[in-house]
Amino acid sequence: MSSEIYFSNNYRDLCEQHGTGAGFQFEFHCSRCFDTWRSPFENFTAGRMASWLSRGVTAAWSVIGGRAGGGVSSAADGLAGASWGGARDAAFQRAVDTARGHFNRCGRCSSYVCGRCWNPEHGLCLHCAPDTAAEAEAARRRGVNDMASQQAYAQGQVQGEDYDPKAAR
Template sequence: MSNEIYFSNNYRDLCEQRGTGAGFQFEFSCSRCSDTWRSAFKPYTSGRAAGWADRVVGSAWGAFGRAGSEASSALGGLVGANWGPSKDSAFQQAITDAQAHFNRCARCTSYVCGRCWNETQGLCLNCAPDTAAEVAASQQRGLNDVASQRAYEVGGTQGAAYNVDRSTQLVCPQCRTETHGARFCPGCGHQLGAQDQCGSCRATLPPGSVFCPDCGTRR
């Protein structure tokens, strides 16, 4: 069997060495859409036995004593010694099984699932996009581009008639409400964009003033 390792950048190791769930399983993902496929779970018998022994020795130390502890340690050593070769073998089998679910693109060398594969061209859909999908996407881009251009032209026409010389206030100086360029404050009705005048002497009042600086009248 070849020792070459595939899927080195797009798989996840789900293996467990000890306990009732001890076993080998790997999750592979498509490089294009990230959908995943998991290999069949393969139990690791030694790891399950070690997990069982740990529980027995831990709950019945008085009955087994040192002999039980030594047996558990020996079994744990066996688990560790067999783990690496067993895992490598399971990984190679998982790779073989995964090859039925993934395709390697000859252009970009990515591994992709069947839905991201152009069967006719023998390439992934990133390198050889589906023609019908590209046509539909191009039609939509054309629609959006033309509609945006027309909207821009309408905005230009409206902008030509916009009075840019009119003074505007975006926040009402009286109640601090946002005005969005309106002539009168939507919060208190204060006239915006015009300088306040004293009701007594008609002098211009500085923003925020409480009394007229010319005659002292309270505004």
């Protein structure tokens, strides 16, 4: 396993340390189109158990009229918190390893892009190696639009010959 950190600027941490939704999940996005891919959710059992224990102790103490129990729930939270960092780092590494299959890294600009934003023929992203056929079609459309605009302008000039700018509105 590599110690190199991938996806350092195109992911969002969706992890939850406490509660019934405690677990690890990361969302990665394409640097070009910003479409996202989420890693599979992984339970953080210690965080869930701490939440259940905390609620159980609090409920039990309230039933018997006691005010203690905060120490037990604090201890449970502390135990869950002690394992959180290492477990999160390991989950992030697994998510990065899986995300590599969904993204390509451009050799020119170093961006991570999805398959739709990748030019496999050149091994570069579409920012660095645009699709030639798509660029030609876009240029052709710009030419059509420019000519239509010029023709409409000329037609407006012909229509404007009869306009009297001195006439009252």
